[in-house]
Amino acid sequence: MGAIHPQLDTPEQNADELHMSLAIFIDQFGEGLLEQVRRQNPPIYDPDLDTQTPVWRARQHVLDNLTRQPFEAQAHAVHAVVKLLLDHNEPAAVLNADMGTGKTMMAICVAALMQSTHPRTLIVSPPHLVYKWRREILATVPGAKVWILNGPDTLRKLLALRNALGLKTSKPEFFVLGRVRMRMGFHWKPAFLTRQVLQDGQRFRFACCPDCMEPIERENADGEMMPLSAEAAALMLADRRCKCSHCDSTLWTLIRAGKRIDSMHDLVLGALKQMPTIGDKTARKLLSIFGEDLLGGMLDDNVYEFLNLMDESGELVFSDRQAMRMERSLASFEFSIGEGGYQATEFIKRVRREVA
Structure with missing residues (x-):
């Protein structure tokens, strides 16, 4: 009988022996790596x-x-x-x-x-969670005041609150804005004034900054800064939002879009028809029963309240199946009733710059 030799390890077996589980690796080397x-x-x-x-x-x-x-x-x-x-x-x-x-x-x-140094807190939340934030703030911070700014009149409310509350406060204040309100786009146009300038005995009309009244200038081919006429300034400022080179003020202003503004009835009707299980006939019926103000407020401020809508006899308008379908859709759907032409983020940034 021939001698029996032990079987030699194959390269694959040697490679397997070099492998180490993550748990063993962390157990052996984790403390050194962390240090x-x-x-x-x-x-x-x-x-x-x-x-x-x-x-x-x-x-x-x-x-x-x-x-x-x-x-x-x-x-x-x-x-x-x-x-x-x-x-x-x-x-x-x-x-x-x-x-x-x-x-x-x-x-x-x-x-x-941070209340001692930053008594006012701005919260940007998904629209369907703004009331959850309000609930938790009031349940956590003693004496807190909470404002919900989640409707089409967000900027109007911000302006009203700014005038009513003043710059200082002794109590913690929270302002909760729906995320869709903060990211809305906006329309703008160049903003400057024209003034007459006496140069070489002649009067010329140049574009100037509305704040410091210094001429808006552009470098010419010789590297010299030359004042621009109103027509030239309008062309230069039309493509991008610029600032004054002298005082750093903005040379543009917000405007409303030129499209036709729908009535509240049409806006709510269009929003209702975007909801699953609701067609044109059902949407019009709901509007005739509950009115555009009530439904518009629900859809704009708290769409989940809309799911529990009740008729005059106290019965739920939507069946459990309808409510479940709409709730699944609302998880990734955001309403915007009466979208304005101004962006809340730009407004807040400007106000903070003025206060500073």
Whole structure:
């Protein structure tokens, strides 16, 4: 009988032996890798160190006095965001967490900790969650005031609130805007004045900035800055929104679109017909029963209230099957009744610049 030799490992077997599961790899090398990451990117917030500081204890005292208390892990995330924004003067912070971890609660707590320096908080929310934000704010922050700005008159309300509330406040104030209201496009046109300028004994009419009245200039072929006529300025400013080179004021203004503005009845009718299971006949019937004001308010401010619409006898207008279909559609659908020609983000940016 010949000798029996042990079977040699194949290359495939050797390669398999070199593989290591992720769990084993992290167990063996995770601590060293984490330490290396900490050395290269030191954390802004360290619970073991920060919890010993007077600043942390003062902020924790604010959290302890909220009506609803965040969990310990949520509180650490809140402290980290506030430290990044206030102590490190960063313009923004990202709170990234899974669904159900309490992002709304943590964001409200961040706003509560910043009340001493930033008493007013602007919240941009999906339209169907604006009332959830209002509910949670009132249930968390004692004495808070909440305004819902989710309708076609968002800018009018902002202007009215600006005049009524003034620049300072002693109580926490929250302004909740539906996301679709903030991202609306807007129409604009060049904005400048014309003035007469005496040059070489002759009078010329040039375009100038409405704020500082300095001429709007453009560099010529010789590299010299030359004032522009009204016609030349209109052509130069028509393609892009520019600012004055002297005072940095905007040389454009917002305008309304030139399209025909539909009546409220037509706007609500069109919105109703976009809803699943509702055709033209049903939409007109609903309008005749409930009216354009009631239905328009529901569709614009809280579309989920529309699902529970009741008739005079207290019976639900829509069956369970209809309501389920519409609810599934509303998860990714946003209404815009009476869309205006102004963008809320541009308005807020200008107001903040004026206040500053």
